[in-house]
Amino acid sequence: MSDITKAGVLCVDDNLHVADAVRLRLAREESLEWKGWVTNAGNLVDVVQREHPAVVLLDLDLPGRDPFSALAELAERCPEARVVVFSGLVQSELIDRAFDSGAWGYVSKNDGDNELVSAIRSVRDGNVALSSEVAALYYGR
Amino acid sequence: MTHPIEPLSGSQSLCRQLVDAIPAAAYTADLEGRIVLFNQAAADLWGRRPGPGDRCCDSWLMHRPDGTVMPSDECPMAVTLREGRAVAGAEVIVKRPDGSHRHAHAHTSPLRDERGELIGAVNMLVDITDRKGAERALADSETRFREVANSAPVMIWMSGIDTLRYWFNTRWLDFVGRSSEQERGEGWTQGVHPEDLERYLDMYRRAFAARTAFTMEYRLRRRDGEYRWIMAHGTPMHNAEGGFTGFIGTCADITERKHTEQELAEYRVQLERRVEERTRELTESHERLRMSERLAMMGTLAAGLGHDMGNLLVPVRVRLDSLAAQSLSSQAREDIETIRTSAEYLRRLATGLRMLALDPQRAGAGETTDITDWWTDASGVLKSVLPRGVALASKLPEGPCRVGLSKAALTQVVFNLIQNAGDAMRQRTSGAVTVEARAEDGGTALIVADDGPGMTPEVQRRCMEPYFSTKARAISTGLGLSLVYGLVKEAGGTVALESQFGHGTTFTIRLPDLRPAGAFGPAAAARAACVRVGDARVRSLIIGELRAMGYEPDDAASAPAIVVTDDAAGVPNVGVPVVLLADAHAHPHPHPQPHPHAAADTNVRAIGPRPGLAKIREALRSAAQGAQPI
Numbered sequence: 001m002s003d004i005t006k007a008g009v010l011c012v013d014d015n016l017h018v019a020d021a022v023r024l025r026l027a028r029e030e031s032l033e034w035k036g037w038v039t040n041a042g043n044l045v046d047v048v049q050r051e052h053p054a055v056v057l058l059d060l061d062l063p064g065r066d067p068f069s070a071l072a073e074l075a076e077r078c079p080e081a082r083v084v085v086f087s088g089l090v091q092s093e094l095i096d097r098a099f100d101s102g103a104w105g106y107v108s109k110n111d112g113d114n115e116l117v118s119a120i121r122s123v124r125d126g127n128v129a130l131s132s133e134v135a136a137l138y139y140g141r
Numbered sequence: 142m143t144h145p146i147e148p149l150s151g152s153q154s155l156c157r158q159l160v161d162a163i164p165a166a167a168y169t170a171d172l173e174g175r176i177v178l179f180n181q182a183a184a185d186l187w188g189r190r191p192g193p194g195d196r197c198c199d200s201w202l203m204h205r206p207d208g209t210v211m212p213s214d215e216c217p218m219a220v221t222l223r224e225g226r227a228v229a230g231a232e233v234i235v236k237r238p239d240g241s242h243r244h245a246h247a248h249t250s251p252l253r254d255e256r257g258e259l260i261g262a263v264n265m266l267v268d269i270t271d272r273k274g275a276e277r278a279l280a281d282s283e284t285r286f287r288e289v290a291n292s293a294p295v296m297i298w299m300s301g302i303d304t305l306r307y308w309f310n311t312r313w314l315d316f317v318g319r320s321s322e323q324e325r326g327e328g329w330t331q332g333v334h335p336e337d338l339e340r341y342l343d344m345y346r347r348a349f350a351a352r353t354a355f356t357m358e359y360r361l362r363r364r365d366g367e368y369r370w371i372m373a374h375g376t377p378m379h380n381a382e383g384g385f386t387g388f389i390g391t392c393a394d395i396t397e398r399k400h401t402e403q404e405l406a407e408y409r410v411q412l413e414r415r416v417e418e419r420t421r422e423l424t425e426s427h428e429r430l431r432m433s434e435r436l437a438m439m440g441t442l443a444a445g446l447g448h449d450m451g452n453l454l455v456p457v458r459v460r461l462d463s464l465a466a467q468s469l470s471s472q473a474r475e476d477i478e479t480i481r482t483s484a485e486y487l488r489r490l491a492t493g494l495r496m497l498a499l500d501p502q503r504a505g506a507g508e509t510t511d512i513t514d515w516w517t518d519a520s521g522v523l524k525s526v527l528p529r530g531v532a533l534a535s536k537l538p539e540g541p542c543r544v545g546l547s548k549a550a551l552t553q554v555v556f557n558l559i560q561n562a563g564d565a566m567r568q569r570t571s572g573a574v575t576v577e578a579r580a581e582d583g584g585t586a587l588i589v590a591d592d593g594p595g596m597t598p599e600v601q602r603r604c605m606e607p608y609f610s611t612k613a614r615a616i617s618t619g620l621g622l623s624l625v626y627g628l629v630k631e632a633g634g635t636v637a638l639e640s641q642f643g644h645g646t647t648f649t650i651r652l653p654d655l656r657p658a659g660a661f662g663p664a665a666a667a668r669a670a671c672v673r674v675g676d677a678r679v680r681s682l683i684i685g686e687l688r689a690m691g692y693e694p695d696d697a698a699s700a701p702a703i704v705v706t707d708d709a710a711g712v713p714n715v716g717v718p719v720v721l722l723a724d725a726h727a728h729p730h731p732h733p734q735p736h737p738h739a740a741a742d743t744n745v746r747a748i749g750p751r752p753g754l755a756k757i758r759e760a761l762r763s764a765a766q767g768a769q770p771i
Contacts, residue, residue, distance in 0.1 A: 021456030024463055061448065082678075088451035088495070092508055100753045104678055109451045110492050113459045128681035133492075136514060137548070139689035 007054035007124040008035040012044060013086070014062055018109070022057065022086075025113045032120060039063070041070035048074060048081045055120050058103075060087040060094060068101050075102025082123045086116065095130075095138050105129035106138075159263075166245070166266040169252060170197045174222055177261060186245060186266055188237030197264065204234035204242070221249040221262040232269070244273045296371075296392040298329070299378070302385055304349050313392070318364025334360035334368050345375070352377045352385055358395070370399040440498040447494030450487055457484050486521060493522030496552035508547035509655055512578045512587070513537050519552045523576075526556065527563040530570045536577040544578075544585050544652045550628045555589060557625050558648050562591035565646070569593070584634075584654045590647040596640040604638070625650075669698035673706040674722060682754065686761055703764055709747075716744060718764040722757070723749030 009032055011019045019037040026032045035053040038044065042065045048056060056074065060067050071083050084105035085098045095106050104123040107116050111131035119129035130138055160167045160178045166186040168179035174196040184190050191200065199213035213219060217228040227250045235243045245266040252261040287310075290297045296313035300306040305326045314321060317332045333341055337359035348355035355375045360368040375390040461481050465474065496519060516535055524533045544551065559574055566572045577588040596604065604622050625648075629636050633653045640646040670692035674680040683705050684694045692703060706712060707722040746760045 015452050017456040018452050021459035024456075025459045028463075028466070088448045088491075096754050099682060102678075104681075109455050110488055113455065113462060126677045126681070128678060128685060130685070135685075136511065137508060139685065 006033040008033045010035040010053035011037045011057045013059040014039045041065045044070045048078045056083045057086040072101040106134045107131040108133040169263045171261045202236045206232045217247040217249045244270045301387040332362040369396045443494045444498035447491045450491035489518045490521040492518040496549045510548045512542045526560045531572040534575045558589040565593040587650040592645040595642045669695040669701045671701035671704045719745045720760045721747040
């Protein structure tokens with residue numbers, strides 16, 4: 001049984017190495033808890049309703065269901081699970097689309113694991129989070 | 142056989158033999174005009190045989206040449222009998238009983254006895270009916286020819302064997318506006334265009350000499366003074382015996398046809414030119430398509446590679462961190478740092494590859510880039526295109542230096558310039574390419590300079606043209622510099638080129654000033670922003686935007702510079718710029734609900750429900766600009 005003070009994190013990424021690295025990194029954080037990993041967004045709402053993660057890390061380059069549509073559905077049906085887009089794709093239009101679909105954060109895979117952890121914490125605390133590469137692009141316009 | 146009407150005396154017998162011997166119609170008459178002897182030819186001419194007592198001049202009708210009835214005392218025989226003189230060659234028309242007519246020349250002579258007394262007359266009638274018919278046919282033919290020639294839709298002339306023209310049809314005379322007398326002989330040559338006359342006469346005379354037909358085009362002056370193009374045909378004429386009698390010529394005004402031909406020729410040239418242009422366009426289009434397919438393929442490859450590298454670097458770095466957290470020997474820590482440095486280099490390379498692969502026109506609209514940050518990520522990819530031995534150096538400003546190009550566009554601009562420099566120095570074992578950025582009046586100058594071989598004036602002039610390339614390598618698209626030019630121009634900048642053959646090339650890109658940071662925001666004294674939005678996520682996003690604009694969130698501020706709220710009832714009525722968000726959850730209105738003062742207060746901007754971030758950003762900037770005067 002998980003510690004209720006810990007924020008659960010669910011990872012949606014088709015790359016095993018990335019997911020495993022996130023699992024490994026979160027293991028070093030006392031306030032965060034690894035809730036598991038799914039390779040696509042097909043049944044994301046079901047998984048979230050079962051696992052109750054506080055934060056969902058969502059890759060944008062996924063096989064199967066369009067991640068934006070899954071994000072919008074999740075924001076509508078499970079607003080307590082806050083989604084952080086975790087992607088190597090950093091483009092203005094994608095960032096706008098992610099936030100308009102209900103994302104709480106957007107982290108570039110290039111910005112390193114520390115920024116990811118920082119963003120998860122920030123989102124858990126109720127603040128929107130952008131990693132440095134994303135913020136530079138997003139607010140630099 | 143002579144046919145005596147009465148029994149013959151001796152002299153009459155002599156006379157009869159004489160009449161018989163005449164190879165024409167002949168007869169004799171006594172003083173009373175009664176026919177005494179006639180031969181068969183006379184009977185044939187009259188178409189009857191005279192009976193006893195028939196008088197030659199009043200027993201049947203005779204006519205004058207004009208067709209009128211000839212009185213009996215006027216007929217040649219009557220004259221001879223009356224006046225005792227010969228009548229030679231008088232023309233008469235003999236009417237036969239069957240109604241037909243014969244034309245004849247009458248040659249009458251008086252007959253006298255031994256004493257010289259007139260005893261009668263002899264008449265020899267030469268039948269000229271056939272000759273008269275031929276003459277009439279000729280005259281008719283001539284008349285018909287003139288009629289036809291004058292009504293023909295062409296101009297006609299005729300000349301004798303001496304080349305002199307003696308006849309022109311009315312169409313010719315009407316055309317030149319001159320009389321037949323003026324045109325006759327060589328008069329017609331006055332209307333021929335001076336530039337064509339010698340050529341015309343030369344051919345005319347040669348055709349006459351050779352008795353061969355000729356055709357030529359020349360200009361002839363019309364009655365209104367305008368020279369018209371004429372198509373002339375000349376044909377030699379011959380008489381029945383085959384003798385050459387001169388030339389007949391026809392001429393037609395072909396000016397309109399010449400104009401049409403000229404227009405057609407021009408159209409043909411235009412058409413050929415258009416076909417050539419279109420072919421060239423199609424070839425270029427095909428080439429563009431081929432190149433764009435190749436570029437798209439390379440872009441996909443670079444994007445995929447960059448993305449996959451970025452993905453794989455996440456576990457590499459996490460595991461390095463994990464290792465570093467353990468108790469390790471100093472050597473192991475040193476190894477970890479070396480791997481970390483390599484991984485960081487790979488990360489930048491991956492970022493650079495992705496920036497190179499993005500379509501700058503789609504991904505970069507409105508983006509700006511800090512050159513120093515960008516250089517950190519992009520320099521790895523940029524260096525990779527230079528030959529070994531050629532260094533990539535940078536001279537960048539210390540502080541922030543932001544330009545109005547997206548990272549992708551900036552990468553592709555500089556990449557192309559460095560790639561060109563690298564290509565120019567491919568044979569060199571040393572050299573340098575320098576990327577420099579510096580602030581200038583009104584903007585930023587980005588300079589890419591090399592110490593390579595430079596460009597010839599011709600290459601300098603053409604290097605910005607699409608598909609112009611000096612490279613033989615297969616990878617060349619010829620699009621590099623035109624792409625640079627297009628991207629910079631789109632960002633409002635300029636590209637200048639300095640190159641000296643043998644002494645390197647410098648490209649200077651000048652980009653206009655961006656609006657300074659906080660341009661949308663308030664003066665320093667009025668930076669407080671009041672954000673009263675229930676949705677924590679949206680509130681947080683708005684605060685991020687406001688901070689980027691130079692505001693500081695302060696919900697407790699007594700005099701905020703800007704208010705963002707989702708509560709229409711809570712809009713302060715103090716003339717402060719307000720952005721009112723319709724809260725779709727709390728107030729599911731199909732349309733935004735303006736607050737009570739909205740109609741009169743232009744400082745309130747109502748948006749929603751569920752406005753997108755772009756809409757919110759736009760409203761915040763618009764409101765902030767309204768706040769400037771405060």
